[in-house]
Amino acid sequence: MTDPFVANSHILHRTFATRPSKVTKGNGISFTLEDGKQIIDASCGPSVSCLGHSQPEIFDAITNHLQNDIAYVYSGSPYTNQATEDLATLLLSSKPGGLSKAIFVNSGSEATDAALKLAAQYWHERGQPQRTHFIARKQSYHGNTIGALCVSGHESRRAYYKDFMSKNVSFVDPCYAYRMQGSDEDNDAFVKRLAKQFEDEILRIGPDRVAGFVAETVSGTTLGCVPAVSGYWKAIREICDRYEVLLILDEIICGMGKTGTMHAWEQEGMRGPDIQTIGKALGAGFVPLSGVLLHEKIFQALSAGSGGLAHGHTFQAHPLACAAAIAAQNIIKRDNVLEKVVNLGQKLEELLREEIGPLPLVGNIRGRGLFWAVEFVLDKDTKRPFSLEDNFSNKVVASALKRGVNILGNLGHTGTYQIDHVLVCPPYISTEEDIKGIVSLVKDAIVETSGPFL
Known part of the structure; x- marks a missing residue:
């Protein structure tokens, strides 16, 4: 049944059955509803509002830019603007990992599309236009546009659009140790098995046909904050180098400091x-902004070839969005926020493991920095999952919301493994007391939701 408010609203809301609560303002790590109730945003929305909901410096940067600079410059024109140039310099002046150029777009989905098209253009410029095949991972998510869904292994999100999905994408297993690593298999053996599967897929397709491997450095909403086991990314990087396959890392949700380093791959x-995609925390939620970072070798190939970027959008490199992101990134650098993410992350991990880990329906706790998830199971020993119909994680989310804390549940059926989890990803500006309060409220929500299943 459709909720009356949703039926009468001129917005096509994403859920029809329930009336959405109206948010009236935000302050610090909380936001306020129309009835005056304050909600602690313990997931930063979908891991976006990493600096909370009120940052006067960012507000001033937006206002100052509009008063003293230009609101819009078309990236396809023979012009640039200072904010866009400055943001790219801020991110890439040290050329991390050889990344030297940036493309700024709006959503993470746009960034994924831009990355795929950049890879395709690169191989054309290199004289290998037959390299059109991409390898991705099962139960992954890289965005909701058609191009991004083609390389996403999220089954329910792909379901309506199967006829539009590209035939030049194949999928290998993710590095999901909790359910996929054998009981008699150590990390080295697990890595070797996954690496062999990836290499075998390259050989099956033909190395001269594979354009790139697309994967989240730390899995996001589909698997729930799953870091790879030690050695996995090093092995994948070596195989990509061996066959000249481009490694395209999606750090839209896990990057920009979320795991304790600016880029999650820096810990691997x-x-x-x-090629790397970034977003969400890049603009800290104050503006829509995502980006693609590319290695110097990509630029050199385009420079020696056509001498330009074939891809483009009307709102690419939007000056106002870049100005806001500069202010956000300056706060992170000036206030040593990443050090705080590491310290708070250690406290969050400790509390999650001590307070929530022992609960009877909690199977696994994983993450890094301030990017954590709790996976639920009906049986800890067998890891038996809940059914889709149980809708357990979203019931936990609803119970937590009643207690005044916002967390994120899993979004639909993602693949072979039915995974019920919630994400707990507090803002970087949280305090230790905030973390304690969040964990306590989430624990109470899990206990309440667990009752009928025990």
């Missing part, structure tokens, strides 16, 4: 990717 003991 490897050189960086060839």
Whole structure:
């Protein structure tokens, strides 16, 4: 049944059955509803509002830019603007992992599309236009546009659009140790098995036909904040290099400081990717902004070839969005926020493991920095999952909301493994007391929701 408010609203809301609560304002790590109730945003929306909901410096940067600069410059024109140039310099002046150029777009989905098209253009410029095949991972999510869905392994999100899905994409297993690593298999053996599967897929397709491998450095909403086991990314990077396959890392949700380093791949003991997508925390939610970072070798190939970027959008490199993101990134750098993410992350991990880990329906707790998830199971020993009909994680989310804390549940059926989880990803500006309060409220919500299943 459709809720009357949703039926009468001129917005096509994403859920029809329930009336959405109206948010009236935000302050710090909380926002206020129309009835005056305050909600702690313990997931930053979908891991976006990393600096909370009120940052006067960012507000001033937006206002100052509109008063003293230009609101819009078309990226396809023979012009640039200072905000766009400055944001790229801020992110890439040290050339992390060899990344040297940026493309700024609006959503993470746009960034994924831009990355795929950039990879395709790169191989054309290199004289290998037959390299059109992409390998991605099962139960992954890279965005909701058609191009992004083609390389996403999220089954329910792909379901309506199967006829539009590209035939030049194949999928290998993710590095999901909790359910996929054998009981008699150590990390090295697990990595070797996954690496062999990836290499075998390259050989099956033909190395001269594979354009790139697309994967989240730390899995996001589909698997729930799953870091790869030690050595996995180093092995993947070596295989990509062996066959000249571009490594395209999606850090839209896990990057920009979420795991304690600016780029999640910096903790993996490897050189960086060839192409990387970023977003969400880039503009901290104050503006829509995502980006693609590319290795110098990509730029050199385009420069030596056609001498330009074939891809483009009307609102690409929007000056106002870039100005707001500069202010957000300056706060993160000036206030040593990443150090705080590491310290708070250690406290969050400790509390999640001590307070929530022992609960009877909690199977696994994983994450890094301030990017954590709790996976639920009906049986800890067998790891038996809940059914889709149980809708357990979203019931936990609803119970938490009653207690005044916002967390994120899993979004639909993602693939072979039915995974019920919630994401707990507090803003970077949280305090230790905030973290304690969040964990306590989430624990109460899990206990309440667990009752009928025990």
